[in-house]
Amino acid sequence: MYLGNQIFNLFYYFFTIYTITVFILYISITVVSLVGIKQYFNKTSFVKYTSVLSSPFAPSISILSPLYNEERNAISSIRSLLTNHYVNYDIVIINDGSSDKTLELIIEAFQLKKVEYTFEQKIKTENILGIYKSTNPAYEKIKLINKERGGKSDALNAGLNISENEYVVCVDGDCILADDALQKMIKPFLEHTEKEVVACGGVIRIANGCKIKDGRVIEKKLHHSILVKFQVLEYLRSFLLARVGWSKNRGLMHIAGAFCIFTREKAIAVKGFNRYTLGEDMDIVVKIQKFMYDAKLKFKTIYLPEPLCWTEVPSTCQSLIRQRSRWARGTIKTLWDHKKMMLNPKYGQMGMFGYPVWFIYERFGPIIEIIGISFFIVSAYLGRVNWMYTTSFLIATYLFAIMYSLFALLTEEMTYHQYDKKGDLTKLILIALIEPFTYHIFMIYPVILGNIQQLFKLKNKWGDIDRKGFQSYKPKTII
């Protein structure tokens, strides 16, 4: 009986300490993020981005866009890349062995023709079947690589081999870039000289429900699906509050692969994207930073709080589960591959702070939560729940969760206020109120699934997200 008591107490203490540290961690990251956002606003309030646009000295950028079975979104996504205001850039589209009509549609839409092309294969990839360029000068910026299926990382590596520009921007095939995304992303690389900027990311917003015309988001709207609304709130919290804070703390482990920019030299120096992980974006960010620490070079990774990219998120439970279990597996694999960094002072704040926090709260967070729920059920069954203690903790956790979500909404409202339609804010506040005991609990499942899949090496595929395609803009006919 005494041992049983001891075990129960141990669990109680563990969850108490864990919850309190979560509160402290999130509050501190939020404070750092808010400071970072304020500084960014001060710094950019007077900037004339137009000077870098027309300048013949603007650095060259290659946009790498890997596509696999993206026949619904491919054309609008490429058009969005073409409408960018930046001048000195080219677009490398990589068709990664699509089994649908992606390749044919792109060839037809942009009048592409197979050409002879020589390049240095710095990173080994699957066979390249052909390289295409447009016969139409309007599309001269486009290069299309058709290759055998090798996964997203392999496709990006093929793009890295073929691109010749100083900087590479990785954009998912289902993404729409803001017109000024490139000049805003390139700025940190040009203005930081004492420390080399090796990677930069920007805020990603959800395009489901938005109206798209000629590759531009022309009307920003919240999607009617509750699942998408949950994700809108989640993205706001994650990108506005967390990532900026992590980047300021020099503990940034992840830049969303949907839209990020690297120096090509550094991406190649770390042998490109890892083919054997599902979290290639996290892996390359960690690898590049590790490389810089190993080489004792001063560097920075930067996260801009600006909404620069719009993407389509899963709108069905099934595809969301697939996506999140894949993300979980990617995180597990990357953390395992770079375990040397854990609490290693050689890797600075990233090793001493970023890695351990990701390891405990991102890797094991959902597992701890599920253990907590199970512990509560067992305790209730045995009649050993300390109701006062448990209830107070549940209320505190719930209030903290909604307070954190509201902070994200407040930050969004005070900065970019993208969801500006009547009722949008009310809907998001309501979502914040129900999210902790609905979506949050539901999201534990794919993470546990990802853990099981990774543990038993069940499958190592990306899994398809059923794309609905962007809602295209249809002008009203006036008779």
Added chain:
Amino acid sequence: MEAFLGHIKEVLNFVYHNFLNETLVVQVVWVSIVLFFFTFIISLLVVVYYKRHRKKAKKEREKILKIYQPLIIKAIAGGDKALDHINVLSNQIKKVKHKKCHRNTILSIIIKLHRSLSDDLANNLEQIYILSELNKYSLKKLKNKSWNIKIEGIRELSQMNCIQSMSKHIVKMFTSKKEVLLFELRLAFLKNRGGEALNFVNNYKNDFNEWHQIEFMEMLFNLKGPTFEYIDNWLTSQNASINLFALKIVKSYSLIDKKNQIINLVKSKNFKVRREAIRVILKFKIKDAYPALLSAYEFNDNYFEKRRLLSALKTLDFENFENYILVEQQKLNQQFRYKTITIKS
């Protein structure tokens, strides 16, 4: 060892009895609950208030824009009666300038129009800016504690060609440690005084970052016939960022007489300077650079740089060195045979 373990046990006991005491923890949690609840309510109120306030301000801005934009355009394009219109409008603006929203919106209309206009129309806008005393608000910004507000003030005054009026504040601002602010001042001077304002480059020891270089080049493009008295010093400077800036000037203003200094930069330790020097050589087809490029090619190990150098040699003088170039090209391809893939249609 035993003493150490005993000490740890003591510490754990202390933590257990003092901090993990259930009642204490529950009390702390309830205090947190109250805190979280009030923070939640306050955040909620702030969000709602902010949204309403923002929408109201947006509507007001739109209203002011609708009223003043046509008035300003009418006044500056008034032909013979422009002066009268300007005086009337300036008095009208004077009456509302104390309202922040009015002031900011009118100022933004004037600045935006000034950017796209020139000659008489731009002069008329400057008149409105001064007569309506909006310049005083720009000057006031220079006294602000925030450096970004100071920069806004500098930008406004510089755009409206009122740089002289800020002479009182300049000395103080030049003592600032904020590089961005200093560069903004230098940019404003460049606009006002031309190439002379670039003298700071002579003794500049820090890194002249690429973003600022691009901004300076853009400003230079807007000047009429700027002169670069010290360009020789910049091309031979030990500061690679200054070399880069000088090369940009050489390239943009076709200063071909500086070819010897440009050729010397092919040997620079800095990769970016070497690359830019090759670009300049190619742009002006400086055949005298052949020996320097050849020597750089032979002593370089980097594939990309070798390829760039060989391509430069080929462009400069293919006729006389055809054999050498073809042999080297073949060697280069063989050297990278295993790495290079050729796709044939």
